[in-house]
Amino acid sequence: MSKIRTYLDHNATTPVRPEVAALLRESEGVGNPSSVHGEGRRARALVEAARAQVGALVGVAPEAVVFTSGGSEANAMALRPGAPCDWAGCLGDRLLTGARGHAWGMYGHLFARFALPIRVDSGGRIDLDDLRSRLAGGDVPTLVSIQAANSETGVIQPVGAIAAMVREAGAVLHVDAVQAAGRVSLAFGELGIDAMSLSGHKLGGPMGVGALVLAPGRAGPEAPLVLGGGQQRGLRAGTENVPGIAGFGLACELAAKGMVSQAVRLGALRDAAERAVRRLAPDAVIFGAGVCRLPNTLAFAVPGLKAETALMALDLAGIAVSSGSACSSGKVGKSHVLAAMGMAEGLLAGALRISLGWNSTREDVERFAGAFASVMQRLYERRPPRAA
Numbered sequence: 001m002s003k004i005r006t007y008l009d010h011n012a013t014t015p016v017r018p019e020v021a022a023l024l025r026e027s028e029g030v031g032n033p034s035s036v037h038g039e040g041r042r043a044r045a046l047v048e049a050a051r052a053q054v055g056a057l058v059g060v061a062p063e064a065v066v067f068t069s070g071g072s073e074a075n076a077m078a079l080r081p082g083a084p085c086d087w088a089g090c091l092g093d094r095l096l097t098g099a100r101g102h103a104w105g106m107y108g109h110l111f112a113r114f115a116l117p118i119r120v121d122s123g124g125r126i127d128l129d130d131l132r133s134r135l136a137g138g139d140v141p142t143l144v145s146i147q148a149a150n151s152e153t154g155v156i157q158p159v160g161a162i163a164a165m166v167r168e169a170g171a172v173l174h175v176d177a178v179q180a181a182g183r184v185s186l187a188f189g190e191l192g193i194d195a196m197s198l199s200g201h202k203l204g205g206p207m208g209v210g211a212l213v214l215a216p217g218r219a220g221p222e223a224p225l226v227l228g229g230g231q232q233r234g235l236r237a238g239t240e241n242v243p244g245i246a247g248f249g250l251a252c253e254l255a256a257k258g259m260v261s262q263a264v265r266l267g268a269l270r271d272a273a274e275r276a277v278r279r280l281a282p283d284a285v286i287f288g289a290g291v292c293r294l295p296n297t298l299a300f301a302v303p304g305l306k307a308e309t310a311l312m313a314l315d316l317a318g319i320a321v322s323s324g325s326a327c328s329s330g331k332v333g334k335s336h337v338l339a340a341m342g343m344a345e346g347l348l349a350g351a352l353r354i355s356l357g358w359n360s361t362r363e364d365v366e367r368f369a370g371a372f373a374s375v376m377q378r379l380y381e382r383r384p385p386r387a388a
Contacts, residue, residue, distance in 0.1 A: 004318055004367070005318050005319075005320065006318055006319045006320065006364045006367045006368060007320045007357075007359075007360075007364075008319065008320060008321045008354045008355060008356065008360070008364060008368060009320050009321055009322045009353075009355055010202075010296060010355045010356055010357030010360070011151050011154075011179060011202070011296075011297060011322070011353065011355035012322055012355070013201045013202065013207065014201065014202055014203065014204045014357040014358065015204065015357070015358075015359060016201075016204060016205065016206060016247070017204035017205075017250075017251060017254060017358060019250060019254060020204060020205055020206065020247040020250050020251050020254075021247075023243075023246055023247055023250050024206060024243045024244075024246070024247045027043075027046055027242055027243040027246045027247075028243050030042050030043040030046065030242050030243075031043050032239055033046075033047050033231075033239070033240050033242060034229070034231065034239065043240075043242045046242055046245070046246040047067070047240050047242060047245050047246070048062065049246070049249060050067075050245045050246050050248060050249025050250070050252075051063075051065045051067070051245075051249070052249075053249035053250065053252045053253045054198065054211050054213075054248065054249055054252045055213070056252070056253070056256060057181060057182060057186075057198075057252040057253070057255065057256045058177070058181065058186045058187070058188040058196060058198070058213055059186070059187045059188050059189055059190070060188045060189065060213055060215075060216070061216070063233075064188075064213050064214050064215070064216065065211050065212075065213055066211060066212045066213075066214065066232050066233075066235045066236050067209065067210070067211050067232065067236065067240060067241075067245050067248075068209070068210045068211060068212055068236060069208055069209065069210065069241075070199050070200070070201075070207070070208060070209065070210040071176065071178040071197050071198065071199035071202075071210045072210075073210065073225070074197035074198065074199075074210050074211060074212040075145075075174075075176060075197050076225055077212045077224075077225045077235075077236070078143075078145070078174045078195045078197065078212060079095065079143065079145060079174065080225070094142045094143070095142070095143050095144075095145065096117075096118055096131070096134055096135070096142060096143070096144045096145070096171075097117050097118065097144075097145050097146065098117060098118055098120065098126050098145070098146040098147055098157065117340070118130050118131050118134060118146075119340075120340050120341055121341075122341055122342050123155060123288055123289075123290060123291035123341070124150055124153050124155035124287070124288050124291065124337070124340075124341050125155060125157060125158065125291055126146060126157055126158070126162060128158070128161060128162070128165065131144070131162065131165060132165055135165065135166065135169035135171055136169070142169070142171040142172070143171065143172050143173075143174060144162070144166050144171055144172065144173050144174070145173075145174040145175075145176065146159070146162060146173075146174075146175055146176070147175075147176045147178075147179070147180075148175050148176065148177040148179070148180035148181075148184075148186065149177075149179045149180040149183070149184070149293075149294050149297075150179070150288075150337060151178070151179045152287075152299055152335060152337045152338070152351070152353060153287045153288040153293065153297065153299045153337060153338075153341075153353075154179075154288060154293040154294035154296070154297025154298070154299065154355075155287075155288040155291055155292070155293055156180065156184060156291075156292045156293060156294060159175060159186075159191050159193070160190075160191050160192070163191050163192035163193055164192060166192075167192050172194045172195075173192070173193055173194050173195075174193075174194060174195045174196070174197070175193050175195070175196045175197070176196075176197045177196050177197060177198055178197060178198060178199040178202055178210075179202060179294065180294065181198050181202070181203065181252075181255075182202070182203045182251075182252065182255030182256070182259060183255075183259070183262075183263065183294050183295065183296060184259075184263070184294065184295075185259065188213060188215070189215070189216070193215060194214075194215045195212060195213065195214055195215065196212070196213040197210065197211070197212055197213075198210050198211045198212075198213065200244065200247065200248035200251060203248075203251040203252060203254075203255045204251045204254065204255065204357070204358050205244075205247045205248040205250070205251030205252070206243070206244045206247045206248065208241065208244055209241055209244035209245055209247070209248045210248070211248070212236075224236060224237060226238055258358075262295075262358065263295045264295075266295045266296040266356045266357075266360065267295035267296075269296075269356050269360055269361075269362060269364075269365050270295060270296060270297065270298050270354070270356060272362065272365050273298050273354050273365045273368060273369070274286060274298050274300075276365070276368070276369035276372065277298070277300055277372065280369070280372055280373050280376045281302040281305075281372075281376050283302065283303055284300050284301065284302045285300060285301050285302075285303075285343070285347055286298070286299070286300045287299040287300060287301070287338060287341070287343070287351070296355055296356040296357065296360075297353065297354070297355050297356075298353070298354040298355075299351060299352070299353045299354075300351070300352055301338075301343075301347040301350035301351045301352065302350060302376070302379070303346055303347065303350070304346075304350075304379060305350050305375070305376075305379050306349055306350055307323035307349060307350050307351055307352055308323075308349075309375075310350075310352055310375055311323060311352070313371075313374070313375045313378075314368075314371050314372070314375065317370075317371035317374065318367070318371070319367060319368050319371045319372075321352055321353060321354050321368070322352075322353050322355070323335075323351055323352060323353065335348055335349075335351045338351055354368065
């Protein structure tokens with residue numbers, strides 16, 4: 001009999017929902033959405049239905065949604081100096097990012113004038129005073145790019161306050177909402193965001209599809225990142241990935257319908273996992289404790305416990321967790337996110353992350369607790385006794 005696997009790494013990717021898997025199979029045989037025959041019209045209908053579903057999740061009209069190959073491409077479309085003149089008021093070449101967020105923004109992307117990342121406090125929230133001073137000191141039009149929620153710690157940023165500050169300074173705000181969308185409410189228009197990136201596989205949709213959402217009145221990048229046949233109003237060329245887009249749209253609709261109930265359910269599971277960690281490792285440090293976090297995410301470290309050791313032991317016990325963002329190509333190392341939060345050196349290489357999703361259960365948390373108890377028992381057996 002095969003060992004039961006417990007998957008607790010939904011921030012890396014969430015398994016495809018059954019309803020989405022069924023739609024993927026049904027939509028595989030459709031035509032090219034640019035064709036005028038019946039098969040093409042059916043494909044076009046699927047794409048446009050999905051555009052409306054994605055828009056509804058974040059409170060925008062369908063025409064604001066531009067489909068991409070994922071969150072990284074959506075970020076790349078938004079973060080290009082000089083090109084997005086018609087939607088960002090000619091950005092120039094100055095970029096401000098949240099301190100040590102996603103890999104695409106860590107080193108300034110393509111911007112020649114990349115300001116050092118905006119500071120964060122010990123809870124991982126953007127320092128609004130630091131942002132204000134940086135905006136006041138800008139001598140060229142500025143793009144500010146932040147993560148709505150950090151993928152490693154789950155810490156949620158005060159997007160509304162940041163947007164108001166950015167708008168007052170005459171700058172432009174891009175929000176990477178890949179982790180937050182479908183888990184917390186993101187009223188795009190009410191928040192005053194100019195552009196937002198989304199990804200399908202974090203919502204229970206398929207991999208390889210995402211979207212860039214543009215604020216009303218923003219026409220989109222003047223020079224498209226992908227040139228070709230002029231699809232999607234010339235903003236992103238290439239034949240649309242119809243099954244992927246359709247699955248992405250349905251995943252957004254399902255996430256929107258269950259957002260409140262899932263937040264309550266997953267928050268309770270996350271808190272149960274946190275209680276288990278604190279019980280088994282009283283000296284554990286919970287990252288982002290005391291600030292607003294995604295209801296599905298728990299990040300922590302235990303002094304003396306290396307992440308690589310814990311990950312291997314848990315994996316052998318059938319538990320899949322991670323040491324942080326999945327964008328580090330499978331490497332286990334020190335977290336730049338935690339370093340920006342001022343965490344002690346001894347904790348940086350020991351960070352572990354549990355992230356829950358639509359199919360997570362209390363049994364999953366209990367199995368994790370059982371396996372983690374064994375990890376901690378071995379750790380404490382190796383520790384030298386305290387001096388009397």
